[in-house]
Amino acid sequence: MTTAQRQHPDTSQAVRDGLRRNPRPAVVWAAFGAGLLALQIGALLEFGGSAALDTVRAFNAIDAVPLTVGTEALAGFEQAAAEIPRLLSRQTIPNNGLYSVESEEWVVGPVYYNGQEWVGTFLGLEPATAWALRAVLVYAYAFAGLAWLWTGYRWFRRYYRVADWTPRDDVVDRLRSHYWGLFGLFVVFIFLTTVLFGPALAPTTNQASNVDPYSYETQYWDAETESVETTAVGTANSQSASSGSTNVGLFSYDDYGRYHPFGTLPGGQDLFTFIMYGARLSLSIGLVAVGLSTFIAAAFAMASAYYKGRVDLGLILLSDSIMALPSLLLIIMLSVIFGGTWLANIYSGGLLLSLVFVATGWPGLWRAIRGPTLQTTEREWVDAARAFGLKPRTIMRKHVFPYIVGYLLVYGSMSLGGVIIGIAGLSYLGLGVNPPTPEWGRAIGLGQPYIGTPSWHISIVPGVLITIVVIGFNALGDGVRDAIDPKSDTETTDAKGVGRGGGA
């Protein structure tokens, strides 16, 4: 039995004792958390349902597996979860009416201007104010959640943890005084909140605005006939296009009383909604790609650092030959070659795209963490563990891996920004994610002819957002690196293979 195993039951016993002696902080903390959760439980269940549904659908799309799984039960569950009221949703604080022709009922609303005042919006507010209120609530909720987590950590440290000090405390303290890293954390947190609450933030839905606009109707005030009229969303979109000569700019209404925080696209769709859903896609592709490639990179780095010699040389050759292929071109080639297969249909090509990024991205990450891993395996405790007769897998998992987790986080965060740029670049070229699925790069491409016109927002807004998000991820990476290893040479450890999405 190792020391760690012997210590483990004692530590948790001590924590349990602490809880029994002084339960107040834990109870307060848990109650607050339950309150926060209760406000949004419907959204959580709905998200779980839709994630499960998507997975089952993706599974059914695999040709190689003959078996199909029924989706009715899951769809029913998702439907039921969607009915549960919650704080942050378009239904609670409406700013825009949507009538579904298919199910013959109002999804939100009806919302319209009756000549004197707004009908159907939250408290009769103007749609812009209602939308802004919802956005403020979303971010307030997210920050409350963050404060809750932080308080939990602080209280655990103060009331329940046995050790007065652990090395992790220093890391946290260093990050707290690293303003550049905190800026990165702030940007990344805002981005994650935006992605998580995207549907609640957006003024309309992607389905109604972008995918299937003629299956939804909306109501508006017709000033000429002085009456409230009904029209298809698609018809309204075609009258609200931003294409230089006609324009619906930033923070403005179109002729149908619909509010567009970021204006509209050349096809009249709401740009804010487009960007929200695009951010979801970019982040999920990016997270899958970076997660998988860090996993591969970590496994290979530990193997090459532990066995050295031939294993190391073989991996150097393999990674060198992948890195000798220009990555963006390789990504283009692979997405064309696999474009016709079943892989390309899952999540409108998203899964294929992230696998392609894994195939091209892991060598850079491996290169970046090989050095620190090599240093760790040369420490005396690894020798001791080996002499003790532990299996190589155990040594790597227990005595090497904990020391490289920080580096994985750093380089993972940095390469996530690169992947986001890469995805945008591909969809700008018309490759990658299939239309009409929203993607930031496609918005930039659509708006390019209008940059010099009043409709400049179509291209400029997504470009600026990408830049800010990438800066955020890089800054967070810098901050975490300085926090885990204050002596590291911050500039030179920046491996060339990490980040920048192959030059997109």
Added chain:
Amino acid sequence: MKRFEYLVKRFLLAIPVVWLGTSFTWYAIFMGPIDPAAALVGQTDPSATGKIENIRTNLGLDQPPLQQYLDYMSDVLVFDLGQTWVVYSGTEVNSLILQFLPRTLWLGFWSVVIAVFIGVPLGFYAGTRSNTLADYLTSFSGISWRAMPNFWLAAVLLSVLISSEALFGLQWESLGIQTDTITGNPGLGYMDGNPLALVTEPMNTLEAIKRVAPAALVLGSASMGNEIRIGRTAVMEVKNEQYIEFAKAKGVSGRQLVWKHVLRNALVPLVPIITTEAFLLIGGSVLVETVFGINGMGVLFLDAAINGDIPVLGSLMYVFILVLVGVNFLQDVLYTVIDPRIALEDSG
């Protein structure tokens, strides 16, 4: 002789890299899920089924895989890169490369030069005035340059240039040397068969430079950000060296101290950085060439990819591998010249 041995070793290591990279490309293209012959025909004529068989024979797809592989590898070894099918159909790939590669190299060369001549001085400037407002502004602009997507920057710059008359009161086309359009290929034809024309016909050279200047600025933007960052650190490190203290104590004037002692030593870590940017340049060339309408290798590759001209993708990829491995080797040579310690350290 240690240095020579090191270079030979690096060269020998490059051979399996080229071999593995090419084999991987071959496997993805000819053994992958897509049938190159069907992809070619699918784009040109959906009705002709006999045509597929013809192309299959022509590409050697009816041979057993090992034979195909050996044929392919021996073909690329002697630079028999085949012909195109859809893009510029029927042209030899070799002649296309001769036509397209100079434009990409021209663009790449100027993007490196512009990035170096803006990035390095800015980085040194920030480093010598560390922790002032000027330093923070420069560093932050470097960080932003690195984070901006190239294709977006290119699109914005292009629009600014198109409306340059309305914005700045002078037209980009007539600024300096008259050019008729903003986008398009740099006219390099005047150098055909006479490379000396680069110097003897300066007007043509300047026009060709002006043509690629905006594209080169965009393509070099990320490298520029890197060079600002590394130049700054290099100066700050050198500033704390003992010989600087010594020179100060000796009474060397401030200007001489900066020029002679700080900058010269700070240049050392920068040189290898510049060659590693080649990786980003080749990837980024696809997007930047597309936006600025330059018919270079990147655009050729993209056209071939979109039109299903899959065998051409393989041939182009082979050329890219050679270019990148060549640049890498060049970097090793530079390393050993600048910093002889490298050859001694890395002999393990």
